[in-house]
Amino acid sequence: MATPLPFQASESLHGLSAVVTGGSRGLGLLIADELMSRDCHVTLAARDAAELQRAGALLRQRHPEGSVRTAVTDVRDKKAVADLFQQAAAACGGVDVVIANAGIIQVAPAETVGTAGFDDAMGTIFHGALNTSLEALPYLRESQAGGRLALIGSVGGLLAVPHLLPYSCAKAAVGALAEGLYAESARDGVSVTAVHPGLMRTGSHLHAVFGGDRRREFAWFSALAGTPLVSMDARRAADRIVTAVQRRRLRLVLTPAARLADKAHGLAPVLTARLSHATTALLPTADGERELRPGIDVEPAAPRTLGERLRSAGSALNDRAARVYNERHRTAAERHQP
Template sequence: MTSTPRRSELTGLSALVTGGSRSLGLLLSARLAQRGCLVTMAARDADELRRGAAWAEERTGKKFSTAVCDVRDRQAVASVVQQADDRHGGLDIVVANAGVIQVAPVASLRAGAFEDAMDTIFGGAVNTAMAALPSLRASEAGGRLCLIGSVGGLLAVPHLLPYSCAKAALGTLGEGLRAETAGDNLSVTTVHPGLMRTGSDPPPPGRRRYAGWAAASTTGPRAATTSRSRARRPAPEPGRGANPATEGALMR
């Protein structure tokens, strides 16, 4: 009996990527499509999502489904998950990638910076995971949930405190979900890549030394250039779990 090459194992699987319109999320969407997945890209900015999907389609020659969704809205996330499940007859892969980043000394942070980071990074991951788990458990291929953390969640990074706190909470979520789903027909992997420029938030006024953090941000595909190597890292097979502190990604 001839074994199937490992690189073909994602062909025909349904994937959903939140924060899929730019940077790492955009490149993961494109990479999944190149590996044969039917990809739904979700993001809260409709224009940016449209540009990102057009770029990914031109790059890969594949078609992408899109969904405008703010991951802070639990009902909106549940609706997008259901749409992706219905559209492709199931949902096999979910990447919870949506996030924000604020770059400033703590004394210069705008009001609500910590709440915004927690609501989007941690709350968004909770909403995505809880909505997706039933579909992933039902996946015949073995569901795969990937939470995008950061090395900034493993150690406190000066001038990135809201981001680091939220990513630390996300890492704990991933570790707990991995333990609680052990033995189920799915894997939970938490990815902790190095810091990348995404332009999620502009630098504080008058702080020219932070301008580099935002300079690569707003054009989507160009901002993703520094993320390309992150989209190629291996991850564990379904059911085998992963150490949440291990850097990896979804494609084996």
């Protein structure tokens, strides 16, 4: 067993090898960018080869002296994840930092999503994080710098969010996994950080999938995710996440709204549940389409209703983030790939 290493807040990430899953766009891409800014050798992993190619090109343009690799990987596939770490370790001389970020977002009433939707969320979000963690830990234990693992949860995993229940359930499991692995891995010199972001302006509304009254679901989700007073600049979030990993923090909750929700749920769970119930009156009903479609297909070409005009105004910053963070480039054929 490796000798336990002291957890020092000042440890540098310079020259370390990092793996980021879900790294082809949005928050994962920004985390990879931040790691490269701190002189890490980065391996990006995601399912979509075209997105990965664009992401790698973006990072090489920003960091011409940096080191970035890409690896097409489905984190639901244990063998594919094992191959990812074996190849990253061989190419970079080991693995020191791992960020498990892969996920999906389904926005619809629970009965519209159905059990298959919950299975999909658990498969990608929880089992993806589990596969990544268990395959990463042997390499992190061997790290001369003391390995660092971060699991990206969500405020949605700290309290249930209506019309996001598959996501909430899976993220709650990720949070439990992170805390348990922290307790079990610290003696081996490996730190585990549970990250619970609130809403961030990443452009993820275009890749979330929507069911039921799709246009209304898209309207509320995209507008809320783009409101400055509620959501957070994604680049600033990535900086804080990487800093927390560098300093080996156990837990990070991002955005004031998320921290408030976390504390309120901890202190008054019944009141919080009742307030959550009250908000469902503002959400669409379960009537509508059962097939889930990505936001980039649901987004109206030109706002027609008052609600759509408000959404367009409220999510302007999020729409801009989508263009910058590799969220708006998939072709129609790519969008319908599993």
